[in-house]
Each structure stands twice: as structure tokens, then as C-alpha cells.
Amino acid sequence: MxxxxxxxxxxxxxxxxxxxxxxxxxxxxxxxxTKKEATPYTFKALQICNLQSTKLPAKGEFYMLITHRFGDLTEGINNFFGLDNANTKIGGIYGLTDWLSIGVSRHTFQKNYETAFKYRFAKQMENGFPVTIAGYNTFDINTELDKTNYPSLKFSNRLAYSAQLLISRKVTQSLSLELATIYTHKNLYDNTTEYADLALLGYGARYKLTKRLSLNLEYDMRLNAIDGYMTNKFQNPMTAGLDIETGGHVFQLVFSNSQAMNDVSLFTNATGKFNKGIYFGFNMYRVF
CATH class of the missing domain: 1.20.5 (Single alpha-helices involved in coiled-coils or other helix-helix interfaces)
Structure with a gap:
């Protein structure tokens, strides 16, 4: 018992x-x-194609970048489908914190040196905040200008700036979208074909095709380019590309109507149209 x-x-x-x-x-x-967590992988690369994405390096991460734009594909064999003349950009990006990074690069185009800052205001959260918001600013120095052609040249004439507000959302596991408000300023410009100040509205999208491959599209609409001659001289930037993830880096193939890669020139001096002025290239980021 x-x-x-x-x-x-x-x-x-x-x-x-x-x-x-x-x-x-x-x-x-x-x-x-009910726990709110950041939505992962809205974009896998720091750029969609040419347009910046809302992705930032983590604190202490260093990205080495090499980007390349060949000449005009539509000229065919005359310039060997663009291989005869190309622009190159090389630089590095460092994550100072999880929400702030700094980048420095050198461009073949105009022998331009560019310093860039990217900073995050908010993250898209699962069961929470609906979008990721980031800012991006660039500061350019055109070292190609010389006093032989510009006797009254001042250092301030070499400078150009851009400011961008980037808002993105991962809509589904495959689709991510971005909206960008963009402002550019040039201290030296041709007032018959260019604007000192230009405002644009940018649109970007990424669609995941496979685990390691995505299709990217972007279009930037110039808002204050209204008078006919200037509008015909330069075009709204358009770009399509592919993200290819390989181990420690993302490799991007790009087709664009702009050969320049620094942001001010990209947004203000795109010359290509659908049938002429298409530039093939790549972006390669290696993280350390």
C-alpha cells in the first residue's frame, strides 16, 4: 500500500x-x-545596379569594390562592342557602425575622387516597421580640370555633391522595391546643356530568380529637366542587371545608358537611348 x-x-x-x-x-x-526582428536580405548588394540600395556594411566590415563600364555596345565592331574604351572605379567602403559607413573611390571618368557616406534611419521589421530608410551623400573632386583650359579655375570649381533618401521594402521572399529622392549639385557646369541643381525620383527593384541569382531594374526620372534642348541632350538614367552570389562576394552584371559611375555624373549626364548608347559592365564587391 x-x-x-x-x-x-x-x-x-x-x-x-x-x-x-x-x-x-x-x-x-x-x-x-510577437518578437520584432529585422527583415533579412532586402538587397544582397550595396547597390541595386547603379543606384544605392539600403544595405550597409556591418560594423567593422570592409568592402573592396571594383566596377567597370565598357564603351557603347551599339557601336559594334568599330570599338569591339565597347571593349576599346572603358571606365573603371576602384575603392573601399568601411562600416564605422552598424548604421553608418564611409566610402572612398577613384574613377577614370574625369579622374574623379569620390567620398561617400551612407547611414540608416530605420529598418524594416517583421511584424513591425514597414520599410527600411537610409541616407546617402557623395562629395566629388574632378581632378581632370586644369588651368590650361580654365585659367580662372578655383578648387571650388572642381566640386560636386549629391544627397539621396532611400526607402525600401521587401514585399515578398522574392521581390524587393526601393524609392529614392535624389538631389545633385555642380559648382562648374555648361549652362547650355547642364543644370547646376537637379532633382530626380529613382525607382529600383530586385527579383530573386534562384538562391544565388536575382534580376535588378532601376529608373531615375529627372524632375526639373523641362526645357527641350537639355532634355534631348541627356536622358533619364536606366539600368538592368543581374546579381550573382559567389561565396564571399556579390558579382553584378550591368547594362546602363550611362557610362559614368560617380553619382553626380550618373544622374545628370546619361546619354544613351534604347537603340544607342548602351554600356555593359560589372560591379564586384569583396567583403573582409
Whole structure:
């Protein structure tokens, strides 16, 4: 009889512990289901194609970047489908914090040196904030200008700037979208074909095709380019590309109507149209 009572007490105690454990587990599941976490991988690369994405390096990460734009594909064999003349950009980007990075690069075009800052205001959260918001600013120095052609040249004439507000959302596991408001300023410009100040509205999209491949598209509409001659001289930037993920880096193939890669020239001096002025190239980022 004593043994039966002891066994009955043991069974009762075990049942109480099991019920308590189940309650604790259900409580943990409830907490987990309501916890807000950042939405992962809205964009895999720091750029969509030419346009910046809302992705930033993590604190302490260093990205080495090499980007290339060949000449006009539509000229065909005359310039060997663009291989005879190309622009190159080489530089590095460092994550100062998880929300702030700095980048420095040198461009073949205009022998331009560019310093860039990207900073995050907010992250898209699962079960929470609907979008990621980031800012991006560039500061350019055109070192190709010389006093032989510009006797009154000042250092300030070499400078150009851009400011961008980037808003992105991962809509589904495959589709990510971005809206960008863009402002550019040049201290030196041709007032018959260019603007000192230009405002644009940019659109970007990434669609995941496979685990390691995505299709990217972007279009930037110049808002204050209204008078006919200037509008005909330069075009709204358009770009299509592919993201290819390979181990420690993302490799991007790009087709664009702009050969320049520094942001000010990209947004203000795109010359290509659908049938003429298409530039093939690539972006390669290596993270350390």
C-alpha cells in the first residue's frame, strides 16, 4: 500500500511538472511569435545596379569594390562592342557602425575622387516597421580640370555633391522595391546643356530568380529637366542587371545608358537611348 501511495504521489508530481513545462513552452512560443526582428536580405548588394540600395556594411566590415563600364555596345565592331574604351572605379567602403559607413573611390571618368557616406534611419521589421530608410551623400573632386583650359579655375570649381533618401521594402521572399529622392549639385557646369541643381525620383527593384541569382531594374526620372534642348541632350538614367552570389562576394552584371559611375555624373549626364548608347559592365564587391 505504501508503495502504491508513493507511486501515486510521483505520478501526480510528474503530471504537475509536465503541465508547468508545457505552459512555459507555450509562453516562450507566444513571446517568439510577437518578437520584432529585422527583415533579412532586402538587397544582397550595396547597390541595386547603379543606384544605392539600403544595405550597409556591418560594423567593422570592409568592402573592396571594383566596377567597370565598357564603351557603347551599339557601336559594334568599330570599338569591339565597347571593349576599346572603358571606365573603371576602384575603392573601399568601411562600416564605422552598424548604421553608418564611409566610402572612398577613384574613377577614370574625369579622374574623379569620390567620398561617400551612407547611414540608416530605420529598418524594416517583421511584424513591425514597414520599410527600411537610409541616407546617402557623395562629395566629388574632378581632378581632370586644369588651368590650361580654365585659367580662372578655383578648387571650388572642381566640386560636386549629391544627397539621396532611400526607402525600401521587401514585399515578398522574392521581390524587393526601393524609392529614392535624389538631389545633385555642380559648382562648374555648361549652362547650355547642364543644370547646376537637379532633382530626380529613382525607382529600383530586385527579383530573386534562384538562391544565388536575382534580376535588378532601376529608373531615375529627372524632375526639373523641362526645357527641350537639355532634355534631348541627356536622358533619364536606366539600368538592368543581374546579381550573382559567389561565396564571399556579390558579382553584378550591368547594362546602363550611362557610362559614368560617380553619382553626380550618373544622374545628370546619361546619354544613351534604347537603340544607342548602351554600356555593359560589372560591379564586384569583396567583403573582409
Amino acid at each position: 505504501k508503495i502504491q501511495k508513493i507511486l501515486s504521489c510521483f505520478v501526480l508530481l510528474f503530471s504537475i511538472q509536465t503541465i508547468t513545462a508545457q505552459d512555459d513552452l507555450l509562453g516562450q512560443l507566444d513571446v517568439k511569435s
